[in-house]
Amino acid sequence: DTKPPKRITKVCCVGAGYVGGPTSAVMAIKNPQIQVTVVDYDAKRIAAWQSDNLPIFEPGLLGVVKPARDGIPNNRAPNLFFSTDVDRCIAEAELILLSVNTPTKMLGQGAGHASELCYLESAVRKIGEVAESSKIIVEKSTVPCRAAETLRDVLRATGKPGVDFEILSNPEFLAEGTAIQNLLEPDRVLIGSLNTPQGLEAARALAAIYTSWVDAERIITINLYSSELAKLAANALLAQRISSINALSAMCEAVGADIDEVSFAVGLDKRIGSRMLKASVGFGGSCFRKDILSLAYIAESLHLFEVAEYWRSVININEYQKDRFTRRIVRCLFNSLSNKSLAILGFAYKKNTGDTRETAAITVINNLLAEGANVRVYDPQVKESQIRRDLEGSSASPHLVRDKLTVWSSTYEACAGADAVVILTEWDEFSNKSAAAAAAGDHVQDARNGARTEEEAANGPMSWKRVSQIMRKPMYVFDGRNVVDPAPLEALGFRVESVGKSRSG
Ligand code: NAD
Numbered sequence: 011d012t013k014p015p016k017r018i019t020k021v022c023c024v025g026a027g028y029v030g031g032p033t034s035a036v037m038a039i040k041n042p043q044i045q046v047t048v049v050d051y052d053a054k055r056i057a058a059w060q061s062d063n064l065p066i067f068e069p070g071l072l073g074v075v076k077p078a079r080d081g082i083p084n085n086r087a088p089n090l091f092f093s094t095d096v097d098r099c100i101a102e103a104e105l106i107l108l109s110v111n112t113p114t115k116m117l118g119q120g121a122g123h124a125s126e127l128c129y130l131e132s133a134v135r136k137i138g139e140v141a142e143s144s145k146i147i148v149e150k151s152t153v154p155c156r157a158a159e160t161l162r163d164v165l166r167a168t169g170k171p172g173v174d175f176e177i178l179s180n181p182e183f184l185a186e187g188t189a190i191q192n193l194l195e196p197d198r199v200l201i202g203s204l205n206t207p208q209g210l211e212a213a214r215a216l217a218a219i220y221t222s223w224v225d226a227e228r229i230i231t232i233n234l235y236s237s238e239l240a241k242l243a244a245n246a247l248l249a250q251r252i253s254s255i256n257a258l259s260a261m262c263e264a265v266g267a268d269i270d271e272v273s274f275a276v277g278l279d280k281r282i283g284s285r286m287l288k289a290s291v292g293f294g295g296s297c298f299r300k301d302i303l304s305l306a307y308i309a310e311s312l313h314l315f316e317v318a319e320y321w322r323s324v325i326n327i328n329e330y331q332k333d334r335f336t337r338r339i340v341r342c343l344f345n346s347l348s349n350k351s352l353a354i355l356g357f358a359y360k361k362n363t364g365d366t367r368e369t370a371a372i373t374v375i376n377n378l379l380a381e382g383a384n385v386r387v388y389d390p391q392v393k394e395s396q397i398r399r400d401l402e403g404s405s406a407s408p409h410l411v412r413d414k415l416t417v418w419s420s421t422y423e424a425c426a427g428a429d430a431v432v433i434l435t436e437w438d439e440f441s442n443k444s445a446a447a448a449a450a451g452d453h454v455q456d457a458r459n460g461a462r463t464e465e466e467a468a469n470g471p472m473s474w475k476r477v478s479q480i481m482r483k484p485m486y487v488f489d490g491r492n493v494v495d496p497a498p499l500e501a502l503g504f505r506v507e508s509v510g511k512s513r514s515g
Contacts, residue, residue: 015214018146019044022103024133026050026059026092028066028189028296028365029150029182030109035071036193038078038090040223046078047091047099059092067364067391070190097140105146105216108133109182112151114300120259123307125154132463134161138168146212147178152241152301154308158234176212179205179234183240186295187362199229202237208459209234246321249298251286253327258332259289259510260361269510270492289510291374291434291490292331296367299325332370335509336377339488342507343429347383351482352402353428355421356435356491357389357397364391367402370490371434378432379410387417388424390437425477430486433493439472441493479500 016066026048050056058065060079064072078090093099098107110129115121115155130151130285137147147165149158158177165175177463179202184192199220203209210231217229232240259269269289277284281332293299302321309318359369366372375385379401387397394417401415418424421439425431433440474494476483489508496506507513 015218016104016211018105018215018219020103021046021105021107022099022146022148023048023107023109024050024096024100025109025111025129025151026052026055026065027109027111028068028186030107030185031059031064031066032068032071032074032184032189032193032403033107033109033150033182035074035078035090036190036223036404037219039074040443042089042220044219045091047093047103049093049099050095050262051094051096053094056092056094067362068186068189069362074190080239096136100137101142102142102277103145104143104216105148105219106137107148107150107180109150112153112300113149113296113298114303120307123303123310125152125304127153127157127160129165130157134164135168138165138170141169141173143173144174145176146215147175147177148216149177149238150182151353152181152245152297152304153179153238154304155239155242157238174208176203176208177234178209178212178216179237179241180216181237181244183241183244186365187360194223196224196228199224200237201231202234202240202241203231204234206329225387242301242308245297245301246305246324248286249293249302249328250321250324252288252290252293252298253324253331255287255289256292256509257327259331262289262510263512266512267510289492290331290336290370291509292370294367294369294371295365299328329373332373333377335370335488335490336374336381338488338507339378339430339432342486342488342505347378347381349382349384350429351384351386351427352378353421353424353431353481354385354387355389355424355431355433355440356437357387357392357400357433358437361435361437364393364396364463366392366396369400369434372400372404374432374434374490375415376386376405378457379405379414380407383414384413386424386426386428387415388419388421390439421472422476423478425484426480429482430482430488431477431481432488432490434490436493440491442474442498443493443495474499474504477501478504 021044023030030048034046034048060103062223108130110133111486112125112127112130115124115126160180161177169175181200201213201216203213213231220229255273258272262269262272273287276282277287302325306318306321340347354375356363356370357369358366378385397417398411401411405411485504487494487504487506489506492508494506496508499506
């Protein structure tokens with residue numbers, strides 16, 4: 011098609027969450043000629059987006075939001091807006107991004123498995139009701155296969171005559187903690203459309219927005235339903251790698267092998283690659299579990315039972331890993347946690363985010379409380395109220411959370427008098443590895459990374475020497491993220507238990 015793509019000037023993003031906020035901010039900063047408005051019914055969240063105290067913690071986020079939202083004198087006018095006026099903003103937009111939540115369904119058929127589409131449905135009903143002109147509607151939320159068909163059905167029933175809607179799939183692949191970097195330099199942008207003239211034209215209009223900062227060869231236009239499924243597939247495969255390495259970590263502990271060395275060795279095979287092969291206490295986050303459950307549910311509804319079982323095993327291993335980690339703590343601490351104190355370092359599901367959805371910490375801490383432990387939590391980004399809400403909402407005995415859990419604002423306070431330190435999030439400040447080794451992070455699985463010297467550590471955010479002076483003996487470190495190099499800690503008298511390594515080995 012040689013006709014230039016339709017030029018979009020007004021975008022509305024429905025849903026001001028972890029995806030909607032950052033995605034819209036990057037789209038706005040890179041397209042000063044487009045007005046981008048993010049809407050949400052959650053007035054508190056919108057107010058936070060309008061302030062300098064953003065509702066989510068994400069490195070680099072304010073640096074993108076602020077200039078787009080507030081403008082730069084003599085340079086650019088504001089073109090990023092946040093609003094609770096959903097109707098007006100939808101009515102004015104030519105292109106609408108749907109970034110609402112699609113959590114696991116809690117009620118009725120498919121409860122605990124299927125994706126809950128009620129938020130998506132209600133956003134689309136609203137579009138049908140208020141739209142006076144034709145719109146391109148973009149699924150940014152992660153959706154089950156053929157969700158676009160459902161949305162089209164809703165629009166057909168609610169839309170006004172003469173108002174046309176074209177639905178695209180443009181799944182978001184950002185990872186929390188690195189969202190801005192991922193959005194600025196995406197591996198790919200997927201745009202799925204129907205293979206009709208209108209569908210292809212809409213896809214070109216959306217692609218044109220991305221072209222202002224993404225190389226054309228990274229913008230992939232594919233079939234609508236392939237695009238929907240590709241997002242579920244990507245998350246399923248990422249989680250599957252983690253479960254695969256975690257399953258191997260159990261074997262390493264049993265045979266005296268070292269999972270970091272195994273990961274490093276297999277990751278050098280170019281067909282395998284080194285990313286996402288880090289053993290841990292288990293994955294968390296709002297997406298992996300729910301998207302695999304959704305994928306398995308779809309497979310089952312298509313009578314593909316073996317396929318469903320295959321993907322569910324990824325989740326089963328993850329649950330197994332969290333429980334195995336707790337059992338190891340109990341075993342090492344002489345089979346009883348009764349009135350022992352455990353310092354929990356990290357509550358977020360990974361570093362550089364304050365997000366706690368599905369964090370492994372919830373399962374592990376509830377298990378530890380059930381064993382009679384006193385739990386002392388510190389996380390640099392998660393507030394006490396959030397920690398209590400998460401634990402009380404998920405615990406079979408919420409009184410244990412009230413009676414036996416305390417939240418502290420530093421590592422040292424959390425560790426005072428503790429029998430063990432349990433690292434559940436890989437925040438850099440907990441690592442005793444050198445800055446270079448820590449920065450290499452996920453990319454380099456070199457188990458021989460250099461350790462931070464005690465001098466470096468003492469000047470840094472955390473000195474393990476100081477921790478060793480305030481704990482009860484014997485002192486254990488259960489490293490659920492393999493962020494500490496055991497040797498220097500052992501020299502200080504710690505007994506270090508890492509995932510996928512046996513101390514005797
Ligand atoms: P979120 O819960 O942080 O944000 C969703 C927002 O949508 C909420 O603020 C909610 O109030 C709002 N909302 C719901 N219904 C609405 C309606 N009808 N009108 C206006 N606002 C409405 O969720 P999130 O983490 O941003 O995820 C959104 C989607 O993106 C999900 O489908 C998720 O699977 C997908 N996704 C998430 C990530 C991630 O890292 N969080 C990455 C890729 C894709």
